[in-house]
Amino acid sequence: MECKRxxxxxxxxxxxxxxxxxxxxxxxxxxxxxxxxxxxxxFPPEAERTYDRSFEHFARLVNEGRV
Incomplete structure (x- = not known):
């Protein structure tokens, strides 16, 4: 498969x-x-800018309804 970079x-x-x-x-x-x-x-832009890409951070965002 060719990458579509x-x-x-x-x-x-x-x-x-x-x-x-x-x-x-x-x-x-x-x-x-x-x-x-x-x-x-x-991640949404404001969360992405924190560079915290952990599963735990994502789960918190889901629980807060931000993802």
Missing amino acids: EQNLKRCNCTYDPCPKKGICCECLKYHLSMRQLPACC
């Missing part, structure tokens, strides 16, 4: 600019899941 970048909300995985969703997801995290695209 340019197309993915149009909807990527990751604010960590030096990330080499930006737009390469399969690599991003593999990286974050290996660290018990979710990628930026799972």
Whole structure:
């Protein structure tokens, strides 16, 4: 399967600019899941900017009705 990096970048909300995985969703997801995290695209903008991508943070946001 061919990566659609340019197309993915149009909807990527990751604010960590030096990330080499930006737009390469399969690599991003593999990286974050290996660290018990979710990628930026799972979070609303204000939560993404905290760089807390943990499962626990995501669960708190779900409980608060913010995701």
